[in-house]
Structures are given as C-alpha cells and as structure tokens.
Amino acid sequence: xxxxxxxxxxxxxxxxxxxxxxxxxxxxxxxxxxxxxxxxxxxxxxxxxxxxxxxxxxxxxxxxxxxxxxxxxxxxxxxxxxxxxxxxxxxxxxxxxxxxxxxxxxxxxxxxxxxxxxxxxxxxxxxxxxxxxxxxxxxxxxxxxxxxxxxxxxxxxxxxxxxxxxxxxxxxxxxxxxxxxxxxxxxxxxxxxxxxxxxxxxxxxxxxxxxxxxxxxxxxxxxxxxxxxxxxxxxxxxxxxxxxxxxxxxxxxxxxxxxxxxxxxxxxxxxxxxxxxxxxxxxxxxxxxxxxxxxxxxxxxxxxxxxxxxxxxxxxxxxxxxxxxxxxxxxxxxxxxxxxxxxxxxxxxxxxxxxxxxxxxxxxxxxxxxxxxxxxxxxxxxxxxxxxxxxxxxxxxxxxxxxxxxxxxxxxxxxxxxxxxxxxxxxxxxxxxxxxxxxx
Ligand SMILES: [Zn+2]
Ligand SMILES: [Zn+2]
Numbered sequence: 001x002x003x004x005x006x007x008x009x010x011x012x013x014x015x016x017x018x019x020x021x022x023x024x025x026x027x028x029x030x031x032x033x034x035x036x037x038x039x040x041x042x043x044x045x046x047x048x049x050x051x052x053x054x055x056x057x058x059x060x061x062x063x064x065x066x067x068x069x070x071x072x073x074x075x076x077x078x079x080x081x082x083x084x085x086x087x088x089x090x091x092x093x094x095x096x097x098x099x100x101x102x103x104x105x106x107x108x109x110x111x112x113x114x115x116x117x118x119x120x121x122x123x124x125x126x127x128x129x130x131x132x133x134x135x136x137x138x139x140x141x142x143x144x145x146x147x148x149x150x151x152x153x154x155x156x157x158x159x160x161x162x163x164x165x166x167x168x169x170x171x172x173x174x175x176x177x178x179x180x181x182x183x184x185x186x187x188x189x190x191x192x193x194x195x196x197x198x199x200x201x202x203x204x205x206x207x208x209x210x211x212x213x214x215x216x217x218x219x220x221x222x223x224x225x226x227x228x229x230x231x232x233x234x235x236x237x238x239x240x241x242x243x244x245x246x247x248x249x250x251x252x253x254x255x256x257x258x259x260x261x262x263x264x265x266x267x268x269x270x271x272x273x274x275x276x277x278x279x280x281x282x283x284x285x286x287x288x289x290x291x292x293x294x295x296x297x298x299x300x301x302x303x304x305x306x307x308x309x310x311x312x313x314x315x316x317x318x319x320x321x322x323x324x325x326x327x328x329x330x331x332x333x334x335x336x337x338x339x340x341x342x343x344x345x346x347x348x349x350x351x352x353x354x355x356x357x358x359x360x361x362x363x364x365x366x367x368x369x370x371x372x373x374x375x376x377x378x379x380x381x382x383x384x385x386x387x388x389x390x391x392x393x394x395x396x397x398x399x400x401x402x403x404x405x406x407x408x409x410x411x412x413x414x415x416x417x418x419x420x421x422x423x424x425x426x427x428x429x430x431x432x433x434x435x436x437x438x439x440x
Contacts, residue, residue: 001022001168001439001440002020002021002022002166002168002169002171002201002202002439002440003020003021003022003437003438003439004018004019004020004021004171004202004204004405004437004438004439004440005018005019005020005021005069005072005435005436005437005438006018006405006407006432006433006434006435006436006438007019007028007064007066007069007434007435008030008031008032008034008063008064008065008434009030009032009064009087009175009407009408009434010405010406010407010432010433010434010436011409011410011411011414011431011432011433011434012034012410012434013034013036013087013208013354013355013356013408013409013410014032014033014034014035014036014037014087015032015033015034015037015061015062015063015064015087015091016029016030016031016032016087016088016175016407016408017029017030017031017032017064017091018030018173018175018204018407019069019072019076020145020164020166020171021072021075022144022145022166022167022168023144024075025075025077025141025142025143025144025145026072026075026076026077027076027077027078027079027080027141027145027147027164028076028078028079028080028099028102029080029082029162029164029173029175029204030080030081030082030088030089030173030175031063031064031079031081031088031089031090031091031092031094031095032064032085032086032087032088032089032090032091033057033062033063033086033087033090033091034061034062034063034087035086035087035354036354036356036358036359037060037061037062038057038060038062039323039325039358039359039362040060040358041056041057041060041062054094054095054098055067057094063091063094063095064091064434065434065435066095066098068435069435070098073098073099073100074099074100074101076099076101076102077101077102077103077141077142077145078102078103078104078105078141078145078147079092079099079102079103079104079105080104080105080106080147080162081104081106081110081114082110082159082160082161082162082173082175082176083107083109083110083152083154083156083158083159083160083176084109084110084112084113084114084156084157084158084159084247084276084279085155085156085176085247086247088175088176089106089110089113089114089117090117092104092114092117093114093117093118096128099128102128103128103129103130103131103141104128104129104130104131105130105131105133105139105141105147106130106131106132106133107132107133107134107135107149107158107159107160108132108134108135108158108283108285109156109157109158109249109279109280109283109285110158111130111132112279112280112282112283113247113275113276113279114130115279115282116275116276116278116279117275119275133147133149134149135149135150135151135158135160135186135187135190136149136150136151136187136190136193137149144166144167145164145165145166146164146165147162147163147164147165148162148163148165148197149161149162149163150162150163150190150193150194150197151186151187151188151189151190151193152174152177152189152190153177153178153179153180153181153183153186153187153188153189153219153385154176154177154178154385154386155219155245155247155248155250155251155384155385156245156247156248156249156385157185157186157249157250157280157285158186158187159176159177161173161174161177161194163194163197163200165197168201169200169201169440170197170200170201171200171201171202171203171204172194172197172200172202172203172204172399172401173204174203174204174205174206174395175204175205175206175407175408176206176208176385176386176387176408177189177206177386177387177391177395178216178384178385178386178387178388178391179191179215179216179387179390179391179394179395180216180218180219181218182218182219182220183218183219183220183250184219184220184223184250184253184254185219185249185250185253185285185286186250186285191394191398194395194398194399195398195399197399198398198399198400199399199400199401199402200399200401200402201401201402201403201440202401202402202403202404202405202438202440203395203396203399203401203403203404203405203427204405204407205387205392205395205404205405205406205407205417206386206387206407206408206409207387207392207406207407207408207409207413207414207417208386208387208408208409208413209384209386209387209388209413210389210392210406210409210413210414210416210417210420211412211413211416212388212389213388213389213390214388214389214390215388215389215390215391216383216384216385216386216387216388216391217383217384218383219250219251219383221383222251222254222350222381222382222383223254223258225381225382225383226254226255226258226348226350226381227258229346229348229378229381230258230259230261230262231262233346233376234262234263234264236344236345236346237312237313237344238312238313238342238343238344238345238346238375239308239309239312239313239315239316239317239339239344239345239346240259240264240315240316240317240345240346240348241316241317241319241330241333241339241345241346241347241348242255242316242317242318242319242347242348242350243318243319243320243321243322243330243347243348243349243350243351244318244322244349244350244351244382245322245351246270246272246273246275246276246320247272247276248385249276249277249280249285249286251350252273252277252286252288252318253286253288255316255318255350256288259316262316263314264313264314264315264316265314265315265316266315266316266317266318267293267294267295267304267308267315267316267317267318268288268293268294268295268318268319269294269295269296269301269304269317269318269319269320269329270296270319270320270321270328270329271296271320272320273294273296273318273319273320274294274296277294301329301332301333301338302338305317305333305338305339308339309339309340312344312345319333321366322349322350322351323351323353323354323359323362323363324359324362324363324364324365324366324367325362326362330347330366331362331366334366334369334370334373335369341370341373341374341375342373342374342375343374343375343376345373345375345376346375346376346377346378347370347375347376347377347378348378348381349363349367349377349378349379349380349381349382350381350382351380351382352380352382352384367379386408389420392417392420392421393424396421396424396425396427400425400426400427401427402427402428402440403427403428403429403430403440404417404421404427404428404429404430405429405430405432405438406418406429406431411431414429414431415431417429418431
C-alpha cells in the first residue's frame with residue numbers, strides 16, 4: 001500500500017509539499033514557499049530573508065505547516081525538490097531540522113540554486129547529503145523506494161518529472177511542467193522515457209491553467225515577442241528597462257542576445273538575479289555575467305543608473321520587480337526617482353502578474369507610477385511555464401494514471417480538470433485539500 005500525504009500546495013498556489021510513504025519509508029517531493037503570503041509577511045519576493053523562524057513562516061502561511069506531522073517526518077529518507085522555483089525548493093533551507101535522516105536529491109540547477117539560497121545563511125546543514133542526479137537520472141533511496149527523474153520543460157532549467165517507484169506501483173510528480181519542444185535552453189520533455197512508467201497509481205499534476213484551452217506557447221514565441229518590442233523601441237534613443245523572473249535563465253539569455261543584436265549593453269540589478277545567474281554559471285549552463293555588470297548592493301545601483309542616464313541608448317537595464325513588489329529594484333527606481341524617466345524610455349514587463357490580490361494591486365500601482373513619467377510600458381511580453389489543456393492531455397495520454405491529484409491551483413481549476421479528465425479517461429480525479437492522507 002502506498003500512502004500519499006498532501007502537505008502543501010493543494011487548493012492553493014504555493015508552499016508545495018507532498019509526502020509519499022511505503023511501509024516505514026517515505027520521500028518528500030518539494031518543500032516550497034508560498035510567495036504571496038511571504039510578500040505579505042516580509043515585503044519581499046524572490047529572496048530568502050535570514051531573520052524569520054520556520055514557525056513564524058508557517059504561521060504566516062508562507063511554509064507548509066509541519067508542526068502536526070513531526071512523527072511522519074521521521075520516516076523521510078529523501079527530500080526531492082522537482083525544480084528550482086522558490087515555491088518548490090525555497091522552504092528546504094528552513095526546514096532541515098524537521099528531518100532526522102533525510103538526504104536531498106535534485107537536478108544540477110536545482111541543487112546549485114539551493115546552494116545559493118543557503119550561502120551566508122545559518123541554516124546550512126552540513127550533515128545532510130546532497131545527491132545530484134542528471135535530468136534523466138535514477139537513484140535507489142531505500143530497499144523499497146527508487147526515484148527516477150525524467151526531463152520536463154518549464155520556465156526554469158533542469159525541471160523534472162519525478163517518478164517514485166515502490167513494490168506496489170509508482171507515483172508520478174509533474175509539478176510544474178509544460179510541453180515545449182523549443183525551450184531555448186536545456187533538455188526537451190522526455191515523453192518516451194515517461195511512457196515506460198505507464199499506469200502509475202497516482203499522478204500529481206500542475207493544474208494551474210486547467211481552465212486554459214489549447215497549448216501553452218513555446219519559449220521560442222516569447223523570444224520573438226521580445227525581439228519585436230526591442231525593434232520598435234531601439235531607435236527611440238531612450239533607456240530600456242526590463243524585468244522578468246530571476247530564475248528564468250532561458251529568458252535572460254534571450255534578453256542578452258537581443259540586447260547585443262541591438263548594439264546595447266545589458267546590465268543586471270538585483271540580489272536574486274545575482275543568485276540565479278551565479279547558480280547557472282556554477283554548472284556551466286550559461287555565461288552571462290563575465291561579460292556584463294551585475295549590481296546587487298544599494299550604493300552601486302545609484303552610480304550605475306547615473307551612467308545609464310548619461311547614455312541611455314547604450315544600455316538595457318535588467319532588474320527584479322516584475323510583480324511590483326514594494327521593496328524590489330524596479331519599484332525603488334520608480335518610487336524613489338532613482339532614474340529620471342522620459343517619454344523616450346521604455347519599461348518591459350517580461351512576465352505576467354501571478355494571480356493573487358496583493359500581486360495585482362502592487363503591479364497596478366507600479367504601472368500607474370511609470371505611466372505618469374510618460375515612459376512607455378510593455379506588459380505580458382511572456383509565455384507561461386505552466387501546462388494548458390493540450391499539455392495536460394499529452395501527459396495524460398502518455399501516462400494513463402489510475403488517479404490524478406490536481407495540485408498548484410485553486411479549487412475552481414481542480415474542478416475543471418476533474419470534468420475534463422473523468423470525461424476523457426478512466427482515471428479518477430481526487431480533489432484534495434492540504435494535510436490529507438490517501439492510501440492506494
Ligand atoms: Zn510552482
Ligand atoms: Zn515552477
């Protein structure tokens with residue numbers, strides 16, 4: 001009998017955590033932060049603050065609430081973050097001490113980011129072993145549990161589908177993913193390998209956009225959208241400011257390439273950009289920073305912006321703050337007037353607003369403030385990393401799971417997924433809340 005515990009990220013977007021148990025052995029898939037709750041609590045996104053305790057963050061809903069699961073956590077032999085987004089790996093450094101004997105298994109970029117998150121922090125647990133698996137690698141965790149990675153595509157490098165194999169069948173964890181055969185960077189989704197694990201007992205599936213018909217566009221489409229905006233504004237002789245997800249290394253690579261084509265020098269501002277770019281370079285994924293300037297400290301930001309003001313047509317300023325987070329670099333540049341915007345300048349949001357009242361309010365306020373400076377604003381120059389209906393269908397056709405657990409979404413999306421799946425497949429869809437136990 002396999003037991004699956006929905007510890008976080010069911011019925012809500014964030015703090016992802018699922019525990020799979022067979023007899024007395026268990027593994028944990030993801031330990032993530034709930035970013036919206038984290039921003040509300042600490043005013044900052046995309047970064048780990050060192051001051052809050054795990055208990056405080058649990059109370060704020062920013063981490064999965066593990067207090068009630070202490071005995072269960074003693075059985076955990078491996079923590080397996082599926083990819084490097086903070087809603088999947090960001091909780092790991094906070095919660096080491098809740099596990100007595102777990103090792104960490106991750107793909108190269110995921111572990112490189114985890115190392116960056118730990119750097120300088122007090123939460124590094126030297127005694128915890130880290131096992132680096134390739135995106136199609138496998139590892140035996142214990143007598144009864146094996147783990148197989150299968151490369152997925154998403155908006156961060158080295159994202160994987162995780163197959164947890166037990167003597168009573170498999171659980172496949174597909175959280176997050178989309179099907180993209182032109183991702184720009186990294187491996188293609190390995191559906192052939194995944195098909196070897198057909199008919200798993202359960203599939204935990206990223207269902208954020210279960211209500212979106214069609215297929216999520218490829219990253220190559222985002223590259224064309226970016227090129228189009230750059231071609232439109234490059235002759236304005238103004239500065240180009242662009243903000244995107246710091247972990248989206250493929251997008252950053254595209255921005256560098258397009259900037260160079262337009263004869264401009266990209267400069268990067270922000271601590272989280274520095275962390276993710278350092279992580280990518282530490283595993284030789286890209287070489288972005290050696291030729292370009294990255295600024296992460298406040299005093300350096302002002303002097304860099306003075307240089308940009310003198311020759312705005314020569315630069316592309318890449319910075320954090322695409323959600324309008326109040327303490328982010330872009331918000332500070334705009335609200336504190338660190339740069340004198342004019343009608344020649346452009347601000348590009350290479351992102352979408354992540355659903356949530358707080359995010360929507362923050363972004364509206366920031367866009368309004370930029371608009372008042374008369375600078376041009378380009379928004380939604382972006383494609384999502386999350387699956388839509390036809391991506392879901394591809395995965396379901398490949399796996400034909402017995403049960404599907406919608407994850408990473410609100411109840412309304414779970415219901416749409418249930419209607420679709422149960423009308424088209426023999427699979428049963430289980431709409432779970434957090435802290436439930438399911439046995440099969
Ligand atoms: Zn996620
Ligand atoms: Zn993700």
